[in-house]
Amino acid sequence: MNPPAQAHINLAAFPHNYQVIQQLAPEQKIMPVLKANAYGHGSVQVARALPAADAFCVAFMAEALPLRDAGITQPITILLGPQNAEELALALELQLDLVIHRLDQVVLLENQVGERPVVVWLKLNTGMNRLGFPVTSFAEIYQRLKGVTCVSEIRLFSHLACADETDNDYTLEQSNLLDQSTADSTATVSLANSAGIMAWPHTHRNWVRPGIMLYGASPFSDWRERDFGLKPAMTLKTSIISLQDVKPGDRTGYGGTWVAEKTGQIAIAAIGYGDGYPRCLPSGTPVLVNGERAPMVGRVSMDMISIDVSHVPAVQIDDEVILWGEQLPVEEIAELANTIPYELFCSVNVRVHRIYSST
Ligand SMILES: Cc1ncc(COP(=O)(O)O)c(C=O)c1O
Numbered sequence: 001m002n003p004p005a006q007a008h009i010n011l012a013a014f015p016h017n018y019q020v021i022q023q024l025a026p027e028q029k030i031m032p033v034l035k036a037n038a039y040g041h042g043s044v045q046v047a048r049a050l051p052a053a054d055a056f057c058v059a060f061m062a063e064a065l066p067l068r069d070a071g072i073t074q075p076i077t078i079l080l081g082p083q084n085a086e087e088l089a090l091a092l093e094l095q096l097d098l099v100i101h102r103l104d105q106v107v108l109l110e111n112q113v114g115e116r117p118v119v120v121w122l123k124l125n126t127g128m129n130r131l132g133f134p135v136t137s138f139a140e141i142y143q144r145l146k147g148v149t150c151v152s153e154i155r156l157f158s159h160l161a162c163a164d165e166t167d168n169d170y171t172l173e174q175s176n177l178l179d180q181s182t183a184d185s186t187a188t189v190s191l192a193n194s195a196g197i198m199a200w201p202h203t204h205r206n207w208v209r210p211g212i213m214l215y216g217a218s219p220f221s222d223w224r225e226r227d228f229g230l231k232p233a234m235t236l237k238t239s240i241i242s243l244q245d246v247k248p249g250d251r252t253g254y255g256g257t258w259v260a261e262k263t264g265q266i267a268i269a270a271i272g273y274g275d276g277y278p279r280c281l282p283s284g285t286p287v288l289v290n291g292e293r294a295p296m297v298g299r300v301s302m303d304m305i306s307i308d309v310s311h312v313p314a315v316q317i318d319d320e321v322i323l324w325g326e327q328l329p330v331e332e333i334a335e336l337a338n339t340i341p342y343e344l345f346c347s348v349n350v351r352v353h354r355i356y357s358s359t
Contacts, residue, residue, distance in 0.1 A: 004270035005238040005352045008325070009041050012358045013233035014049040017214050020229055024197050025208045031077060031190070033211035034067070035059040040345040041215060041233055042354050044070040057209060061087045061096070068094045077121060080131070081105045085112075092116040092150065099123050099157055101131040106141060109148045117152035120145060121190065124181065126174040128161040135181035142185070155188040160203065163195035164219040171200050195219040198228060217330050217341040234345060235325025236277070236352070239318050240289070241304075242268035252306040253298030258283050264310030266297070269321040274302040276347035277323055278337040285336050288322040289315060 021030055033039075035058045038046040047056055047067055055075040058064050061083075064076045077097040082088040088108050091098055093116065100106060101123035109120070122141060125132030133141050145154050158178050162170040178191060190207035192200065197208050198219070212219050216232035244252070244267075246260040260266075267289060273279040277300055285296045287305075289312050298306045309315045324330040330341045337344065 002353050003351055004241065005236070005275045006355050007040070007348050007352050008235045008237060008355045008357065009045065010231070010233050010235070010326075010359055011045065011049040011356055013216050013231040014046055014214060015052075016231045017210075017216055017233070018050055018053065021197060021208065021210050021213065024201075024228070025192070025204045028204050029054040029207045031055040031057050031075075031207050031209050032214050033057050033079075033193075033209055035063055035079065035211075036346045037063075039211065039215050039342060040348045042356070043067060044072070045354075045356055046214075047072045047074075054207075055097070061090060064091075064094065064096050068096075075119070081123075082108060084108070088112055092118050097121065099131075100145070101133065103133075103141075106144055106148075109145070109151060112148075112150050114150065116150060118150050119153045119155065120151050121155045121157035122187075123157045123159075124178060126158045126177045126181075127170060128159050128174075130159075132158065135177055138181050138185075142187075153188075155190065155207075156182055156185065157190050160191065160193055160196050160200075163193060163200055163203070164221070166199050166220070171196070171203065175200070175203050193219070212342055215341075215345060217345070219340075221335070232324075232326050232330065234330070234348075236271075236323040236348065237325070238269050238271040238275075238321050238323070240267045240307075240315065240321060241270045241317065243309075243315065243317065244268065251298070254301060255299055258298035258306070262310070264308060265315065267294075267307045267309040267315055267319075267321075269305050269307055270303060271305060271321070271323060272301045272303045274349060275352050276344070276349045277305065278339070278344070278347070281333070281337050285333065286328060288320075288328050290319050291322075291327070293328075 034043040034056050057077040059079050081099045097119040099121045123132040162168045189205040192203040192208045194210045194213035196203040216230045247263050250260045271277050279300045283297045286293045292312050296305050297308045324333045334341045
């Protein structure tokens with residue numbers, strides 16, 4: 001008795017997209033980003049689909065636990081680092097690597113007793129101004145971390161703010177700042193996200209951290225010119241649960257915002273903002289009904305949308321509706337919702353069943 005809305009996840013997309021990343025960054029190690037339940041795709045399933053991945057990263061400790069519980073043995077980096085002594089102790093026990101971006105996290109490490117070693121990624125703020133030490137304090141923090149017995153290796157980490165804007169020099173500035181402030185260091189460095197991997201080769205350094213491209217979507221707004229051969233992993237689907245004949249002047253949905261201009265047929269599909277299909281999507285947003293493009297019309301409700309299927313032949317109850325996926329780019333829907341594919345993926349609600357296959 002499954003709900004009609006389903007996110008079909010093609011597990012074959014992950015090794016495929018990983019290979020694309022390897023081709024773009026052949027000298028680098030790759031640390032796929034599995035935070036937010038692998039951008040809504042299921043972190044354990046994605047990790048299992050990538051047995052050859054060099055490592056993974058997640059935002060919080062709580063996101064690493066299901067991966068270790070599921071037997072994922074690769075290194076896992078906690079991007080926000082430990083928040084207290086308990087988390088640090090657990091991280092050491094589970095052999096998790098830690099981003100260290102605040103002084104109190106250095107103190108936590110200094111106060112840690114015991115023999116368990118930990119790899120730390122010293123995060124420098126090169127211009128994102130969210131997390132990280134000022135680059136001017138690099139030498140001092142590095143020296144302090146060197147004095148911590150449990151720290152087995154110190155690596156360097158920073159994050160790009162504007163790499164998805166290919167004509168924005170800010171990426172160069174961040175990259176140069178990192179070089180200048182760590183010029184004397186031979187430590188391993190990680191800087192590039194998907195946009196860095198795809199558009200800024202000099203940001204690749206030693207480890208790359210792909211997120212969105214692993215899921216088969218582009219970080220760029222002008223994505224159509226940037227076909228890197230990525231395979232979309234998620235197809236969001238539902239089915240038709242009602243058909244309504246309409247004549248000129250008839251309306252559909254809350255507020256009656258869409259008015260039929262001619263005689264036709266409206267199909268009601270079982271998906272809405274309660275599933276993560278954004279309410280802000282405008283009338284005219286494309287969906288695929290039995291593989292044919294048709295416009296969603298009127299307002300998105302919590303559980304339903306209306307689709308003008310007047311031109312689609314012989315539509316029936318239970319017919320398939322695709323909201324985004326391989327045949328309907330998520331980037332196109334994100335643009336209409338005035339957002340980015342990241343948000344659409346992460347918003348797919350828990351009531352939407354994830355169905356895994358490999359094709
Ligand atoms: C620190 C860090 N690195 C890498 C990524 C991956 O970014 P993207 O999904 O754009 O590849 C993220 C995601 O936001 C991140 O926070």
